Amino acid sequence: MRKTLASTAVVKGIGLHTGAPSVMTFKPADNGITFLRTDLPNAQPILAHVSQVGSTLRGTNLKNQTAEVWTVEHVLSALHALGITDVAVEMDGPEPPVTDGASDVYVDTLLAAGLKDLQSEQPVLNIKHKITYSSGNIVYTAEPADKLTFTFLFLHKHPLVARQEYTLEFTPEHYKNEISRARTFGFEEELAFLKAHGLAKGGNLENAVIVGKDKFINELRYPDELVRHKILDLVGDLSLTGRKLPPLKITCTCGGHKHNVIFAKILLANSEDK
Numbered sequence: 001m002r003k004t005l006a007s008t009a010v011v012k013g014i015g016l017h018t019g020a021p022s023v024m025t026f027k028p029a030d031n032g033i034t035f036l037r038t039d040l041p042n043a044q045p046i047l048a049h050v051s052q053v054g055s056t057l058r059g060t061n062l063k064n065q066t067a068e069v070w071t072v073e074h075v076l077s078a079l080h081a082l083g084i085t086d087v088a089v090e091m092d093g094p095e096p097p098v099t100d101g102a103s104d105v106y107v108d109t110l111l112a113a114g115l116k117d118l119q120s121e122q123p124v125l126n127i128k129h130k131i132t133y134s135s136g137n138i139v140y141t142a143e144p145a146d147k148l149t150f151t152f153l154f155l156h157k158h159p160l161v162a163r164q165e166y167t168l169e170f171t172p173e174h175y176k177n178e179i180s181r182a183r184t185f186g187f188e189e190e191l192a193f194l195k196a197h198g199l200a201k202g203g204n205l206e207n208a209v210i211v212g213k214d215k216f217i218n219e220l221r222y223p224d225e226l227v228r229h230k231i232l233d234l235v236g237d238l239s240l241t242g243r244k245l246p247p248l249k250i251t252c253t254c255g256g257h258k259h260n261v262i263f264a265k266i267l268l269a270n271s272e273d274k
Contacts, residue, residue, distance in 0.1 A: 001117045001118060001119075001120070001121055001122075002030075002085040002086055002117070002118040002120050002121065002122045003082075003083050003084050003085055003086070003115050003116065003117055003118065004028045004029055004030060004084065004085070004086040004087055004115075004116050004118055005026055005027070005028045005084065005087055005110065005113045005114065005115065005116060006028070006113060006114030006115060006116040007028070007113045007114055008025060008026065008027050008028075008113065009025070009026040009109045009110055009112065009113035010023065010024065010025050010026070010109070011023075011024045011026075011096070011097050011099065011105060011106060011109050012024070012097055013097025013098060013099055014097060014098060014202040015070060015071065015093060015094065015095025015096065015097065015098060015201075015202050016059070016071055016095065016098035016101070016184065016200065016202045016203055016207065016208075017058060017059060017070060017071055017095060017198075017199045017200055017201060017202065017203075018070060018093070018094050018095045018201060018202065019201030019202035020093045020094055020095060020202075021093055022091050022092060022093030022094070022095060022096060022097055023091070023092050023093075024075070024089060024090070024091045024096050024097060025089070025090045025091070026087050026088075026089055026109075026110065026113065027087065027088040027089075027090065028086075028087070028088075028116065029086045029087050029088040030086050030118055031086060031088075032047055032048065032049075032085070032086055032242065033047070033048035033076070033079060033084075033085070033086065033087055033089065034046060034047055034048065034087075034088050034089065035048065035062060035069045035072065035089045035090075035091065036067075036088065036089065036090045036091070037067040037068075037069065037091060037092075037093075037094070038090050038091065038092045039091075039092045039093060040066070040067050042066055043066045043067035044064060044065075044066045044067070045088070046062045046063065046064045046067060046068075046069060047062075047064075048062065048072070048076060048239070048240060048242070049240055049241075049242050050240040050241065050242075050261055050264045050265050050268065052064060053240065053261050054068055056256075056257035056258040056260075056261055057199075058071075058194070058199050058200075058257075059071035059072075059073060059257060060072055060073045060076075060233075060236070060237055060240075060257045060260075060261065068094065069091065069094065069095065069096075070094055070095040070096075071095050071096060071098075072096060072236070073232075073233050073236035073237055073257065074096065074098075074099075074102070074103045074106065074184075074232065074233075074236060075089070075096050075103070075106055075236070076235075076236035076237070076239045076240065077103050077232050077233065077235045077236030077239070078103040078106035078107045078110060078180065078236075079106075079110070079239065080235055080236065080238075080239035081103075081107065081170075081172055081175035081176070081179075081180070081235060082107065082110055082111065082115065082172055083115070083172065084110065084115065085118075085122045085244075086118060095202075098184075098202055098203070098207045098208075099207065100181075100183060100206065100207050101183035101184045101203075101206075101207035101208045101209070102180060102181050102182055102183045102184070102229070102232065103179075103180045103232055103236075104176070104180040104181045107175075107176055107180045122243065122244045123242075123243050123244065123273075124243055124244045124246050125241055125243035125244065125245055125246060125248075125267055125268070125271050126246070126271045126272045126273055127142055127143075127144060127246065127248060127267065127270060127271060127272075128144065128272050129143070129144075129270075130142070130143035130144075131143070131266060131267060131270050133259070133262065133263050133266050135259060135262075137155075137253070137254050138252075138253065138254045138255050138256075138259050139251075139252070139253045139254070140250075140251065140252050140253075140255060140259065140263045141249075141250070141251045142248050142249070142250045142251075142263075142267060143248065143249050144246075144247065144248060144249075145247050145248055145249040146247055147169060147170075147247050148169075148170040148245055148246070148247050148248055148250075149167055149168060149169050149170060149248075149249050149250065150167070150168045150170060150231050150234060150235065150250050150251075150252075151165070151166070151167040151168075151249070151250070151251045151252070152165065152166055152227050152230045152231050152234065152251075152252050152253075152255075153165045153227075153251075153252070153253040153254070154226055154227040154230055154254070155253070155254055158187065158211060160211055160214075160215070160216065161211060161226055164224045164226055164227035165224075165227060166224055166227045166228055166231060168231050170235075170245070175235070178228065179228050179231055179232050179235075180232070181221050181222075182221065182222060182225045182226075182228035182229040182231075182232055183207065183208055183209050183221065183225065183229060184203075184207070184208050184209070184229055185208060185209035185210070185211060185225070185226050185229060186200065186203065186208055186209075186210055186211070187210075187211045188210055188211060188212045188213065188217065189213070191203075191210075205217060205218045209225055209226065209229075211226075230252075230255070233256075233257065233260065234250075234252060234255065234260055237257060237260035237261055237264060238250075238260065238263070238264050238267070240261065240264050241264050241267055241268050241271075243268070243271065
């Protein structure tokens, strides 16, 4: 069944990239997941769907003709992991609060608000054969299986994180325990570039893992925290299909937001709807 919230939930903080303060209010709804910029007088709700993705520069941004919201993947990841299909998200700034750089604050806040079943079923992504998408060294696959799993292989030239691989059996409990606390990350050498381009203004050692030249600048929550966060992002981006993911084996090598969204569109196009 489709699910919404039993009561209103609120998360406050600053945005990861904009650094702008934002109060995000989640309200029960029955028309999908929407984002409304309450700080813009003429803004209309933006549907959380691949058709509304405006850009994927260091995050997944949604837009319509009246407004844009930045970096929604952590919020969407938490919603999808809890099976929440319908919620009206109001925000008085351009970007969700980064909280601790992961999705656990959202998971805990939403669970505290309570979940409520709606009287209709969410359509299923009906994948009947193996789907493959690749671009250079980036490869995605999805194929029917007996349970839903995500496997991510993260490869990087930096010796501290040269190869990390993780498989998640996707259930609310496994996601909460294994994935939701994995923080976003960046490399120390990139920070000046990001800030020069108006990004990572809200990033700090409290909400991001910083990989230095020869050490991690802050303490890790998991030895393989980076690849776990990549799964967190992937879950959020694939939720933009607007469909329930059936038992599938989903794998990704070296992917990111841009290619996550492309793969979501491919999956939608290959759904054998009855």
